[in-house]
Amino acid sequence: MHRSAPRLSRILACAAVPVMLVAAGCSSDSGGDKDASPSASASPSASAKPTVAPAAFSELPDACKSVKKKTVGSLVPEAKDKSGTADKSNDVSARGGCSWNGLDNKGVDGSQYRWLSVSFMRYESDQTRGPGDKLAGEYYAKQVAAVKATNGAKKVKDEPSAGIGDQATTVTYDLRKTDADFKYATVVTRTENVVATVIYNGAGYQGAKSPKAADLLKDAQKAAKEAVASVAAANK
Known part of the structure; x- marks a missing residue:
């Protein structure tokens, strides 16, 4: 019975904050997934632009x-x-x-x-x-x-x-x-x-x-x- 009181307080507190914050800090009563690595949460880097081939002619005639x-x-x-x-x-x-x-x-x-x-x-x-x-x-x-x-x-x-x-x-x-x-x-x-x-x-x-x-x-x-x-x- 004594353990359920802190858990109930945490749930009520999370219900009062914006949805975006809930996902970040209230998804678990354990304080987050300890197995999640920094690389998994990082956004993918922008793909490099394709290289444009050099022009065929670099000089003009007289x-x-x-x-x-x-x-x-x-x-x-x-x-x-x-x-x-x-x-x-x-x-x-x-x-x-x-x-x-x-x-x-x-x-x-x-x-x-x-x-x-x-x-x-x-x-x-x-x-x-x-x-x-x-x-x-x-x-x-x-x-x-x-x-x-x-x-x-x-x-x-x-x-x-x-x-x-x-x-x-x-x-x-x-x-x-x-x-x-x-x-x-x-x-x-x-x-x-x-x-x-x-x-x-x-x-x-x-x-x-x-x-x-x-x-x-x-x-x-x-x-x-x-x-x-x-x-x-x-x-x-």
Whole structure:
């Protein structure tokens, strides 16, 4: 009879405290399970995040040398600077570009203007954002959308292009500027974690006809293939 009184007092005391405390201090009249180990009550540690694989390419080529001199000479006759004009970049391993332009004066037959540009964007793998090729793929899609939305562009056509990198899309359109009808051919391509964009356009002046869109596109694709090959060569 004398033993039951302390036990009854303990039960009544536990009934008066919050439920969460009951589980911690009143689950047993013996003061807890002596066999419970500290490791059994500890919360499981957070699982380690999977390691993101390094990006395939760590360097970019010299954009002004990414297209062969012979190709530049064919696409841009009478180029002002055959070596090209490099874009300004604060990190040449992440982004770079180059352009060429020239006016081929054919006398009474008028003049032909051509402009060619090549630009690169490289992405590193990131533990939070994901693999470099995934990030490049996202930029690739945005780049294609931006080209298609060029202000003032008419007769816009886009289609996938096989045989150029891992992904490639060609976009062609017409654009009226400087009192001339320009034809544009753009190739956006991704090779692993690098996106290369080749823009080629031209127009006829002084009575000369504008170049054919199909011819411009064929030449732009040739330049894009050389640009993609230069990425792999720069990372050997």
